[in-house]
Every structure is written in structure tokens, then in C-alpha cells.
Amino acid sequence: MKRAAQFAVATVALLAALAPVYWLITISLKQEGDQFAVPPLWFHFAPTVQHYLKAFQSGAFTRYFANSIVTATASTVLALLLGVPAAYGLSRFPWPKLSFWILSTRMLPPIVTIIPVFLMLREAHLLNSLAGLTIVYTGFNLPFVVWMMQSFFDDVPRDLEEAAMLDGESRFGAFLRIVLPLVTPGLSATAVFCLIVAWNEFLFALILTQTESAMTLPVGIAAQVTQYEIKWGAMSAAGVAAMVPVLLFATAAQKYLVRGLSLGAVKG
Amino acid sequence: MKGRLPWIAPAMVLLLALSIFPLIYSLKLGLKPAHFERMFHDRLFHIALWQTLLFTALALIAEFVLGLSLALLIDGLGRAARLFRAGLLMPMLLPPVVAAVAWRLIFNPQFGVLNGTLKGFGLDTSHLTWTNGEGAALLCVVLVDIWEWTPFLFLLLSAGLQSLPQEPLEAARVDGASWWQTTRDITLPLLKPVVLLALLLRSMDLMRIFDQIFILTQGGPGFATETVSLYIYRTAFRFGNFGYAAAMSFVMLAITTVMARSLMRVMKTK
Numbered sequence: 001m002k003r004a005a006q007f008a009v010a011t012v013a014l015l016a017a018l019a020p021v022y023w024l025i026t027i028s029l030k031q032e033g034d035q036f037a038v039p040p041l042w043f044h045f046a047p048t049v050q051h052y053l054k055a056f057q058s059g060a061f062t063r064y065f066a067n068s069i070v071t072a073t074a075s076t077v078l079a080l081l082l083g084v085p086a087a088y089g090l091s092r093f094p095w096p097k098l099s100f101w102i103l104s105t106r107m108l109p110p111i112v113t114i115i116p117v118f119l120m121l122r123e124a125h126l127l128n129s130l131a132g133l134t135i136v137y138t139g140f141n142l143p144f145v146v147w148m149m150q151s152f153f154d155d156v157p158r159d160l161e162e163a164a165m166l167d168g169e170s171r172f173g174a175f176l177r178i179v180l181p182l183v184t185p186g187l188s189a190t191a192v193f194c195l196i197v198a199w200n201e202f203l204f205a206l207i208l209t210q211t212e213s214a215m216t217l218p219v220g221i222a223a224q225v226t227q228y229e230i231k232w233g234a235m236s237a238a239g240v241a242a243m244v245p246v247l248l249f250a251t252a253a254q255k256y257l258v259r260g261l262s263l264g265a266v267k268g
Numbered sequence: 269m270k271g272r273l274p275w276i277a278p279a280m281v282l283l284l285a286l287s288i289f290p291l292i293y294s295l296k297l298g299l300k301p302a303h304f305e306r307m308f309h310d311r312l313f314h315i316a317l318w319q320t321l322l323f324t325a326l327a328l329i330a331e332f333v334l335g336l337s338l339a340l341l342i343d344g345l346g347r348a349a350r351l352f353r354a355g356l357l358m359p360m361l362l363p364p365v366v367a368a369v370a371w372r373l374i375f376n377p378q379f380g381v382l383n384g385t386l387k388g389f390g391l392d393t394s395h396l397t398w399t400n401g402e403g404a405a406l407l408c409v410v411l412v413d414i415w416e417w418t419p420f421l422f423l424l425l426s427a428g429l430q431s432l433p434q435e436p437l438e439a440a441r442v443d444g445a446s447w448w449q450t451t452r453d454i455t456l457p458l459l460k461p462v463v464l465l466a467l468l469l470r471s472m473d474l475m476r477i478f479d480q481i482f483i484l485t486q487g488g489p490g491f492a493t494e495t496v497s498l499y500i501y502r503t504a505f506r507f508g509n510f511g512y513a514a515a516m517s518f519v520m521l522a523i524t525t526v527m528a529r530s531l532m533r534v535m536k537t538k
Contacts, residue, residue, distance in 0.1 A: 006341055007348070013338055014355045020415065021358060023381055024370040036379040039388025082279040089275025098276075100532055105287040107528045109476040111497045112517040115504050116290035116297065139286030142279055171271075200363040202479040203497075207505055218365040218479075225369060225483055236373065239366040250361045257357070258427040261420065265465050265535050266427050 021243075028052070028236035035232055051233035052241070060212055061238050064220035067209070068242075070130055071216060072198035075137035079194050082138070083145030084187070088175055090146065091153035099150060103263065106143035110203050118207055128214040136204050141194040144263070148193070151264045152186030153179065189256035192249045199246055217242045298514030307516060315491055316499040317519070319406060323495060324474040327413040332467060334414065335421025340451065342422075343429045353426065360419040368483035371412045375399045375484070399485050405492040409481050416480070417473075421466050428462030429455070461534060468531040472524055496520055 027035055029047040055061045090099050117136060118127075126132030160182075161174035169177070180187070205216045215223070221242065224235045250257065258266050307313055338356070342349045359367060374382050375398040383393040399408045432455065440450045456463075478497040481487060487494035487502075496516070504513035 006345060010338075010342055010345060010352050014352055016415070017356050017359050017419065020367075020370040020374060021362070023373060024366070027373055036384065038384050040381045040384040082282060086276040086279035089272045093272035095272065100536075102283065104528055104532070105283055107472060107524060107531075108287060109497070109517070109520045109524050111476060111478070111500050112294065112521045113287065113290050115510055115514050115517060116293035117286070118505075119510065120290065120293065136286065139282055142283060146279060196361070202363070202365050202482075218363050221365050221369060222483055225372065232373070232379070235369060239369045243362045243366050246361050246363060247358070250357070254354075258423060262424055262465060262469065263535070266424055266462055267431070
């Protein structure tokens with residue numbers, strides 16, 4: 001009896017969590033006449049992919065999509081290239097104060113940094129460029145990479161690389177050939193987190209990319225919303241397209257979700 | 269020192285360039301008495317600050333209560349727990365812009381599924397304006413945040429519960445303690461560090477709320493859902509007053525710094 005009630009409450013919570021997303025998906029698949037029918041059509045409608053075709057044939061959304069992929073990927077690769085060695089250095093030659101300082105830069109509210117960063121990028125003629133946004137995202141993800149990877153490196157016993165170094169490996173060689181392969185799962189989870197953060201990010205993208213050629217997907221979707229005549233179908237199709245990669249990423253990193261979201265404090 | 273430097277130097281250069289340097293730039297821009305005098309008299313800023321704090325408090329309390337209840341509830345569900353957990357996380361993973369778009373499709377007074385459903389039951393919905401009405405708008409954006417971020421507290425608390433030592437719980441059960449007694453006297457005290465951590469992480473994010481409100485209401489109607497981040501954004505990027513915007517952002521920085529310091533203390537003791 002008690003267990004049945006528990007299941008019932010959990011199911012209600014699950015439906016509440018999924019219903020808005022499900023509704024968004026149905027709107028993206030409905031003919032225009034069905035989208036706002038009263039009473040609402042939850043299940044029985046003739047599906048169409050016209051909104052998806054329209055959204056991606058217009059060229060603009062394809063562009064936003066590509067921009068999002070480029071900035072998310074490039075900033076993730078850069079953050080890893082800079083952050084992973086730093087994390088290894090801080091793991092093998094600990095300096096807790098510096099580690100915490102690095103973490104604290106991640107906690108700066110975006111609205112505080114965006115004003116000077118905008119002015120600096122304007123000076124450097126990097127507004128409305130994927131390069132500018134990539135640099136900013138790299139800086140944003142870097143503290144996270146350092147902090148997370150340090151906790152993964154801490155889990156690797158030092159004896160392994162020290163043995164290799166006695167055999168004539170350099171420290172860098174030992175890092176590359178012995179330590180790095182051992183932290184691959186952590187490394188991929190960290191990369192996935194960076195991808196999600198960059199993919200979902202809105203405020204910096206909104207301010208730093210205002211031309212169609214540089215906008216990322218969230219900014220492109222937002223631009224639709226604030227227009228007078230909202231194209232609901234195209235907008236929800238773009239929304240669904242934007243959420244698919246994130247859900248795939250998250251599934252891939254499921255095991256480390258808690259560790260990442262709690263900045264490494266809860267191992268999960 | 270020497271061994272460490274080549275490893276960390278490149279990362280440090282970028283971090284300094286993208287966090288410390290902008291901060292100094294910002295101080296130079298905003299640290300002027302005139303700005304602070306204006307802030308002191310700026311009623312709109314006060315409203316935005318008050319609404320941000322109200323929004324943070326309401327959402328945090330609701331998300332914590334719901335997240336903890338769900339975590340305790342699902343912890344007892346055995347193998348099915350995994351499935352529920354995976355599904356419940358969905359809202360938090362979506363791009364915030366997409367989540368807000370989904371909720372526009374719900375709240376819209378003419379086309380939204382909420383009023384559509386009510387109309388289907390024959391109710392008159394002409395006065396139900398949700399995010400378009402001054403009275404309910406703030407509560408609506410709080411509701412959206414609860415939907416989106418309760419999963420975060422749920423996930424952390426749920427993980428915390430799973431990592432608790434089992435012996436004290438077993439001992440209490442053997443002694444005949446009720447579920448409620450065990451939870452109150454043993455589980456929750458043991459869970460305290462995770463609770464603190466989750467609350468601090470969440471409140472720092474709540475204080476800077478921007479994306480969802482930007483999409484849902486743009487701070488309106490009128491000023492009903494304006495928050496500090498939105499007001500600073502408007503001041504700088506719509507009205508071009510970067511100095512004043514930077515000065516206001518220091519208030520955000522101060523509040524965040526206090527929270528971040530407590531957070532670091534929690535993390536250090538773990």
C-alpha cells in the first residue's frame with residue numbers, strides 16, 4: 001500500500017517533469033491548425049515534419065546550429081588542452097590555495113564579467129565572431145576542467161608514473177603514456193560537461209553575437225521569440241533540435257553527472 | 269615551484285586575462301561615487317534587487333523541499349529508482365532557452381496549453397493571463413524555475429543519501445525507530461554537508477537568473493519580473509551606460525562572494 005503510493009507520487013513527478021518537453025515536441029510536429037486546438041491535442045494529430053524542413057531550409061537555423069557546434073567543440077578542446085596539464089601539475093605539486101582561487105573564478109556572475117569582456121572584445125574587433133565567443137567559453141570552462149581533472153588525477157597512484165620515470169621516461173612522457181590513459185573516463189565526462197555548458201550558454205552569446213552569421217542556436221531561438229509574429233512551429237522545431245545533442249551528451253556522462261554538477265564535491 | 273610552473277602557466281595566463289583583467293577594467297569603469305549615489309536613489313534598481321532576492325528565496329525553498337522529498341521518496345523504490353531518476357533530470361539538462369520556450373507554449377494566454385485545457389473544461393480564461401499579468405508573472409517564473417531546477421537538488425541529495433553509512437540507519441531500525449524518527453534524527457544530520465553544498469550552489473545560480481526570464485517576460489509586464497541581471501543588461505547594452513551597469517554589477521559580485529566563500533568552506537571540510 002505504502003509502496004503503491006510512493007510509486008504514484010514518483011510517477012506524477014515524472015509526468016510533471018516530462019510534460020512540458022513532450023508538449024514542445026508535439027507543437028513542433030503539428031500542422032498549424034492543430035497547434036492551438038481547444039481542447040489541446042495531446043496524442044491524436046496528424047504529424048508533419050514541415051516545421052523542421054522549413055527551419056533548416058531557411059539557412060539561418062542551419063547556420064546557428066553550425067555556429068553552436070563550432071564554438072562548443074573548439075572551446076571544449078582548448079579548455080582541455082590548457083586545463084588538463086594544469087590539473088596534473090596541481091595534483092602532483094599541490095597548491096590548494098591556487099586550486100580554490102581557480103575554482104572561484106568560475107563562480108563570478110556572468111553579468112559582472114560580460115561588461116568588461118564586451119568592451120575588450122570590441123576593442124579587439126572580436127565581436128560577432130566565433131573566435132571571440134570561443135575564447136570566452138574557453139575561459140569559462142577552464143576552471144571547471146582544472147578542478148574536475150585534478151580530482152581524477154588525485155585518484156591515480158603516483159607510484160605508476162614514478163616507476164616509469166625511473167625507467168627513463170620524462171615526466172611529460174609518463175603523463176602522456178601512463179597517467180592520461182588511466183583518466184580517460186574522467187576526461188570524457190569533463191569534456192561532455194564543457195560541451196553542455198557551451199551549448200546551453202545564452203547570456204554571453206546574446207551580447208557577443210548579434211549578427212546572423214555569428215549567432216548560436218539559443219540566440220537564434222530567442223530572436224524568434226521576441227519578434228512580433230512568432231513562428232511557433234519553426235521555433236519549437238529549433239528548440240527540439242537544440243535539446244537532442246544535450247540529452248545525448250548527458251546520457252554519455254551519466255555516471256559522472258553528480259560529480260560534475262557539484263563541482264567534484266559529491267562523488268555520486 | 270619549478271616543477272609545477274610549466275604545467276599551469278598557460279592556463280593561468282588565460283584565466284588572468286579573462287577574469288582578473290576584466291575585473292580590474294570593470295572597477296576602473298564603475299568605481300565612481302556618482303554611480304553609487306545614483307544606485308542609492310534608483311528605485312528601479314531597488315525593485316530589481318528586491319525581486320531577485322524574493323525570486324531566489326521562493327524558488328530555493330520550494331526546490332529544496334521538493335528535491336529532498338523526492339530524493340527520500342525515490343530512495344525507497346529499489347530498482348525502479350534508476351528509471352525515475354533519469355527521467356526527472358530532463359528539465360535541468362535542456363538549454364534554458366529551450367525550457368523557457370516550452371513554458372511560453374504553456375503560459376501564453378491565447379494559445380497556451382494551460383488556458384487551452386481550462387477552456388476545454390468550459391472555464392472562462394479571459395482573466396487568466398499568467399506571465400502576461402503583473403500579479404502572477406513573478407510566481408510564474410518561480411514556477412518555471414522550480415520545474416527546471418528541482419532536479420538539481422534532487423540529484424545531489426539523492427546521491428548524498430546513497431553515500432550515507434548504512435550502520436546507524438540499520439541500528440535505528442533495529443531499535444524500532446519509525447521512518448520519520450530515523451529520517452529526522454539520523455539521515456538529515458548526516459546529509460547536512462551535501463544539503464549546504466547544494467543550497468549554496470543553487471542560490472548562487474538563482475541570484476544571477478537571466479535566460480528564462482529574458483525569454484518568458486523580458487522582465488515585464490512593466491517591471492514585474494525584472495531582476496538585477498536583466499536590469500544591468502538593459503543599462504549596459506540597451507542604454508549604453510557601461511559605467512553605471514558595472515557599478516551595479518559589484519552588488520552582485522559582493523553577494524556572490526559571500527556565498528562563494530561559505531561554499532568553499534563547505535568544500536574544504538569535506
